[in-house]
Amino acid sequence: MHAIRLHAFGPAENLMFEKAEDPEPGPGQVRIAVAAAGVHLLDAALREGGQGPAPAPTPLPTIPGREVAGVVESLGAGVSDDWLGKRVVAHLGFVPGGYAELAVTDADRLHEIPGSLDFAEAVALIGTGRTTMGILQFAEPGPGDVVVVPAAAGGIGTLLVQYAKKAGATVIGLAGGPEKTARVRANGADLAVDYTEPSWPEQVAAYRGRVTAVYDGVGGEAARESVALLTPGGRHLVFGWSAEGINDGAAYLVEGVSEQVLGPEMMRRAGGPNPVRTLELRALAEAAAGRLTPAVQRFPLADAAGAHRALENRGTIGKVVLEP
Known part of the structure; x- marks a missing residue:
């Protein structure tokens, strides 16, 4: 098979497209012919040598990637024959291997893809979608709410x-910019604002006055100005801080307003014997019912370096996906 391999930590150019040995499924595992692999900002941090929430540093060489969708083409011992030939999506956890034509994972991580979704959309839902479902547990929007979504063109x-x-x-x-704000407007937002314009907080205030919730994965100045627009009792839900560096989010948390929603509390609220799977199932169900349609930006697998550069430079719209 072909895969993206990382032999040394560093810039995106270190992601090499090359031949690799086909992985073999062990007991309880399946091998997937990968049709789409998700790219996450955390992948870029791991590529540079960061550890993030991973339990241990990544050993090299490695094939990055933790989200895949495709067709089950081989079974390990103990796996039901029913999975063979199924369209599936899976989050690999902290086991890498997704940026490849073939990937192996435990059968209990699989979800069959609803017929209405393509592979790239399914990948977006298994990672980005499950996080969205987790965030919404902390502040369910409804009639009467006025919500601000920074990075509204992202996944x-x-x-x-x-x-x-x-x-x-x-x-x-x-x-940021007219192309992205146009996409946000087309996606259903009542107001799409270019945060690179200095007057954007005034535009929001003039449109609807105070807001009730800010769903924030960005941080930085946009987050601080958004928080200033909150009505008394409003919520600032923090699930990322891409504008301030992936490991530096404390600087813009506001006591009494902000709440970090990633981590153990998100899993506790999801409930069930496998909270991660609970959130994944919710995301897939919302999409199957037509209530969620993920935005996807596709790159060839061979151009994983280009995908990383675009993601780090905020040159993407929606979930970034590699396709072999």
């Missing part, structure tokens, strides 16, 4: 805009 932002709008909230999406 999570796209889904938050759709969900909040369908729930009856007034939705204000922030994005």
Whole structure:
């Protein structure tokens, strides 16, 4: 098979497209012919040598990637024959191997893809979608709410805009530049604002006055100015801080307003014997019912370096996906 391999930590150019040995499924595992592999900002941090929430540093060489969709083409011992030939999606956890033509994972991580979704959309839902479902547990939008979504053209932002709008909230999406704001508007936002314009907080205030919730995965100045627009009792839900560096989010948390929603509390609220799987199932169900439609930007597998550069430079719209 062909795969993207990382032999040394560093810039995106270190992601090499090359031949690799086909992985073999062990007991309880399946091998997937990969049709789409998700790219996450955390992948870029791991590529540079960061550890993030991973339990241990990544040993090299490695094939990055933790989200895949495709067709089950081989079974390990003990796996039901029913999986063979099925269209599936899986989050690999902290086991890498997704940026490849073939990937192996445990059968209990698989979800069959609903017929209405393509592989790239399914990949977006298994990672980005499950996080969106987790965030919404902390502040369910509804009629009367006015919500601000920074990075509204991103993968999570796209889904938050759709969900909040369908729930009856007034939705204000922030994005950088006219192309992205046009996409946010087309996605259903009541107001799409270019946060690179200095007057954007005034535009929001003039449109609907104070807001009730900020769903924030960005941090930085856009987050601080969004928080200033909150009505008394409003919520600032923090699930990322891409504008401030992936490991530095404390600087813009505001006591009494902000709440970090990633981590153990998200899993506790999801409930069930496998909270991660609970959130994944919710995301897939919302999409199958037509309430969520993920935005996807596709790159060839061979151009994983280009995908990483675009993601790090905020040159993407929606979930970034590699296709062999």
